[in-house]
Amino acid sequence: MKLPRRRFLHLIAGAAALPSLPRIALAQSYPSRPVRWIVGYAAGGPNDALARLIGQWLSERLGQPFVIENRPGASSNVATETVVRAPSDGYTLLQVSTANAISASLYDKLNFVFLRDIAPVAHMVRTPLVIVVNPAVPAKTIPEFIAYAKANPGKINMASPGIGTSPHLANELFKMMTGIDMTHVPYRGDGPALPDLLSGQVQVMFPAPTATIGYIKTGKLRALAVTTATRWEGLPDIPTVNEFVPGYEAYSWFGVGAPKGTPPEVVEKLNKEINAALADAGMKARLADLGYITFASSPAEFAKLMAEETDKWAKVIRTANIKPE
Secondary structure (H helix, E strand, C coil): CCCHHHHHHHHHHHHHHCCCHHHHHHHHHCCCEEEEEEECCCCCCCHHHHHHHHHHHHHHHHCCCCCCCCCCCCHHHHHHHHCCCCHHHCCCEEEEEEEHHHCCCCCCCCCCHHHHEEEEEEEEEEEECEECCCCCCCCCHHHHHHHHHHHCCCCCEEEEEECCHHHHHHHHHHHHHCCCCCCCEEEECHHHHHHHHHHHCEEEEEEHHHHHHHHHHHCEEEEEEECCCCCCCCCCCEEEHHCCCCCCCCCCEEEEEECCCCCCHHHHHHHHHHHHHHHHHHHHHHHHHHHCCEECCCHHHHHHHHHHHHHHHHHHHHHCEEECC
């Protein structure tokens, strides 16, 4: 039997639309049960607080609990492997950060490939680092500090919260771009390093500003510059490094990822809701109190950042010959 042309075309169009129906239904029904949000840091810190703030927003907007699960260890590699091994169904998410981009080159034998195995969902925030010195250091600007370091090669002790951390890599990039030589002194976190910086046992550090802003405002530490491309509103009078060292930029960033193969409709739904949270004035204010700058993006834009940061820090790691502890 020969079908009329109009009916034939309608049947073809209907058949073409069928594959999209399950995807639409999936996006509409997601989430239908609690979602695990894996954080590679201990509970109680600003990284954990970020996850809990956005997770609470998603819980309220999407009608299912987003349960924060802390899996600290090995620069977030423990958390990342947990998510890589999880089903690609949108019910296990990873708090992605600069640590993932660094670890991709720092560690030789990971059981996953970061850029291959983690699907980007949304970029959330960035935070600057701030170059602070003990007031005994006779330098009040970046040019003065560079001149002082060149006059005293290897004699300036630079503290960091550990080998391969963002502050450590930011310092190594600074050394590479200025040609100075400083001695790296790794600690197990900002907490143990700060007393030695305040006492003068180490002379300089590149911490997140929230860890030191109180000491800066009371004069116990001197801020020379922030490491982002633009000035930070929390310390608006402090210049950026790139005002004196063109092209220098370093910051910590955080976002959300999922196992590769997670349905794009689920990724888009999460991206849309996370971006809505970042646009909310109340949320922006709460995140600013934690030292974060909100930075919404599409999944594709976040993928680009992840790839660029992985490549950037790989070059620094190779040039400085950095090895994990």
